[in-house]
Amino acid sequence: MMKQFQANDPGRKAAFYLSRIGFVLYLLGNLIWYWVRNTLAGRVTVFLILPLMLAYILVIAPLSTSHPTGETVRLYIPTGATFRQIADSLEAHRLLHHKRLFIWLGKLTGKERNARAGMFDIPRGLSTWELLNYLEKAPNAQIKVTIPEGILARRMAGIFQRKLGIDSTRFMSLVYDSAFARELTGETIENLEGYLFPETYFFEWKMPPEQIIRHMVSRTLELFQSPAARRRLQELGWTPHQVLTLASIIEGEAMVDSERVIISSLYHNRLRLGWPLQADPTIQFIVPGPPRRLLKKDLEIDSPYNTYKYPGLPPGPINNPGKKSILAALYPANTPYLYMVAVGDGSHKFSRTLKEHNYWHARFNEIRRRVKRRSR
Known part of the structure; x- marks a missing residue:
């Protein structure tokens, strides 16, 4: 019968063993209870051990037990937040499970005075004690900020304000501080x-x-520090400022990467001949308001940035060019081009003579007129 019971009924087998374990625990419990009630040693043991057990359950375990999950939570602590408000925020993000203990320990240890404002990536599963130490010593979170090529500082200031919470007015005042720039x-x-x-x-x-501006400027100037770049500046007889000025015009003109060095060569050719650059991006720079289709009267604006009116480079960059445009300004292609006309798809048609340029200009204007008529 026993062999059949063991082989064919695992549920009854488990119940059989559990009943015997329960019986043993029952006997053991009664023996311990008798020992505690009827002996001095038992009462002393309970008196000492019970507080320690309660202390472990209520204080030591929450303080020391951590269960890291590998997940982090980005938490923003505003300037002026109280320690209790920080605890509330931690609890709301399910990073803190013993808020009263956290607040009490913060006051007891003085760590509440060391909690800092900022943006922090806090790991889940930290113990209460680890969380207190983390808020005291953790670095601010690294926030990803992408700055596109060809924009002005005022747009950068807005991006940094949204992403990093910086003072955009302070950013702009530093950008336009001539002593700082020099x-x-x-x-x-x-x-x-x-x-x-x-x-x-x-x-x-x-x-x-x-700090942001210093870092960004250093990244630009790095491009001119190599021996090859220094030799190239000497060959051109240019300063980095002149290179950046031309690079900004290339950045404003080029929409196709492969054309950057060609556009650069066209401008270099015009500069060598002493011709005006006649670069539309420089006119957009001096026309008030957002970019728009340029009018003939815009070309008559009296400004040193008007490259239709004045030959040579304008006084300074008209935007913040990217690496490709800077390298294109330093190393133009070898072409005979002096003219270009926008095709309409972002690319350009380049010409050596005014006659050729006028032909392509008239042709593309006719194509635009046809497209416009069809769209009505």
Whole structure:
């Protein structure tokens, strides 16, 4: 019968063993209870052990037990937040499970005074004690900020304000501080337009604008530090400021990467001949308001940035060019081109003579007129 019971009924087998374990525990419990009630040693043991057990359950375990999950939660602690408000926020994000203990320990240890404002990536599963230490010592979160090529500093200031919470007015005042600009670049310039390198950065929340600008300018100037770049500047007889000025015009003109060096060669050719650059992006720079279709009267605006009116480079960059445009300004293609006309798809048709240019200009204008008539 026993063999059949063991082989054919696992449920009854488990119940059989559980009943015997329960019986043993029952006997053991009665023996312990008798020992506690009827012996001095038992009563002393309970008196000592019970408080320790309660202390472990209520304090030590919450303080020391952590269960890291590998997941982090980004938490923003505003300037002026009280320690209780920080605890409320931690609890709301399910990062804290013993709020009263957390607040009590913060007051007891003085760590409540060391909690900082900022943006933090806090790991899930930290113990109460680990969480207190983390808020005291953790670095601010690194926030990804992408700055596109060809924009002006005022647009960058808005991006940094939204992403990092910085003071955009302070950012702009530094960009247009001539003493600061000369300190960073070593050139006699009035502002840092053109020197703010566009790329993807990882900055801390509320990072001081001065640090952001210093880093961006250093990234631009790095492009001119190599021996090859220095030799090239000597060959051209140019300063980095002049290169950045031309690069900004290329950035404003080029929509096709492969055309950057060709556009650069066209402008270099015109500069060698002493011709006006006749670059539309420089007119857009001086026309008030958002970009629009240029009118004939716009070409008559009296400004040193009007490259239709004045030959040579304008006084400074008209945007903040990217690496491709800077390298194109340094290393133009070898072409005979002096003219170009926009095709309409972002590319250009390049010409050597005015006659050829006028032909392509008339042809593309006719195509535009046909397209416009069909769209009505």
